[in-house]
Amino acid sequence: MSLFPLKRFYARLMLSYLMVTVAVLGVIGIIFITLMERYFFSVEGWQLISRGERAGALLQEPLQQQDIFALKQIITTLAFSYDAYLVVTDKDGTILADSGSEPDRLGLSVEQSEVEHVLSGNVITKQITGPEFNSLFYMAPIYEPGFNPDDMRENEDDSVDSTGHVIGSLAISIPLGPIAGTIAGVTRLGIYAALGAVVLAALIGYSLSRRISRPVEEMSRVALELSRGRFDLRVTSSGGDELGQLADTLNYAVDRVAETIEQQRRIVKQQRDFISDISHEFRAPLTSLRGFLELMRSGKINPQEQKKYLEIMHADALHLSHLVQDLLDLSNLETQQITLNLEAQRPELLLKESLRHLQLSAAAKEIIIEMQEAEDLPAVVVDANRFYQVIVNLVGNAIRFSPPGGVITVRAEPDGSQVKFSVTDCGEGIPEAELPFIWERFYKVDKARTRTDNGSGLGLAIVRQIVEMHGGRVAVESTPGKGSTFSFWLPAEKWTQETAN
């Protein structure tokens, strides 16, 4: 249980911060304490040596005169002012005077060989560390008055023997207790500061680690939910750094996955709808056909009625074959299984030719079709048979939705690099809310309209498909009660040739 948080990313991150902090502090601390000790001890050492030299000079005269009382007085005064322990010996090493308090210290720490070493003209400095005391020790020879070994050293006159001038020795020992106390105090202070730094590092490390780990944890949660099929989660905590970029990338990926899935769902739904639409379209004429067939098979109808029923059945069969034809057309167009037979055509000739076939059904409703073509129309690049299909559908609709005796206007005019064709009727019009949908297959504003007027609801879908295959577009405007205008644009030949070069 106690190990659990360490499995978390942020905890491990924080632990590393702490370990680095402690390691750095430890190394710095050890270096600092060592340097501090060395500094304090060397300062103390230099001080001791200079004091020793001055005391030696003071003692020269009394020692020469064997004035024990004066010696005693001098070293007692020095011991008091230096807070040190002093001993004076004669040139044989016999103690002449000491500062009195703890004679055995010197006895403990100085060996006979060392005394002889000093009496033959050498200086000893050392640190004495014992279980109960810790002190610096200095011992130097005392020369006869007027003799200065430094003068000889300056003259580089090594041949002169200073031993003959030694008349005794001085030993000084000062306790290091106070310095050790100071060092311990400073060390304790350093440890407190280090502990504070560790606590501070822990706090900063925690908030820093959380800031880094939060997006990581959030991202892993989003990825997990994604694998479970939830696409609505996104990573919210991000920044300008690499983690922020990763979060953005993940969000983008989730978006794309959600989009693709949504698209697939839509396609599946469209296919399902399409099949149910087709079944629906087929059911009405088939039910009608079956009903009349059964009626006729029963033999209970007179020949006059029989002729009427056959007319209806013929219309039903025609409607079914139209439906199948339109479905095949649309499916071929949508799967691009049709190659367009593109040729440059004069728009006015195309229109005239197409309208010729529609005059008959227009005349049946006493409808007049007017043609208005602009002058200097450029040629259009088009498959003539497909163009004919478009016009038949648009003008066919116009005839169907116009009142008897109405006028339908068909126009062709240049529009930039294209030619705009439009079919305007004075029919019932289309409510604005329905306009965006009328290009969809099987869409009919009046759902009740079926076989009586041969509408399959596929005509406009076919029109749009054909126009877009030519690189054009379609549009519709309508005012309910006044009429509608259906337009489409096709690329002009001039333009096509210019861009081809």
Ligand SMILES: Nc1ncnc2c1ncn2[C@@H]1O[C@H](COP(=O)(O)OP(=O)(O)O)[C@@H](O)[C@H]1O
């Ligand atoms: N000129 C028009 N005036 C009014 N409504 C129209 C016109 N042309 C098309 N529509 C509406 O758009 C629908 C779809 O047209 P279309 O795709 O040609 O199918 P269909 O003609 O078989 O009904 C029509 O059912 C009708 O509601």
Ligand SMILES: [Mg+2]
């Ligand atoms: Mg139609």
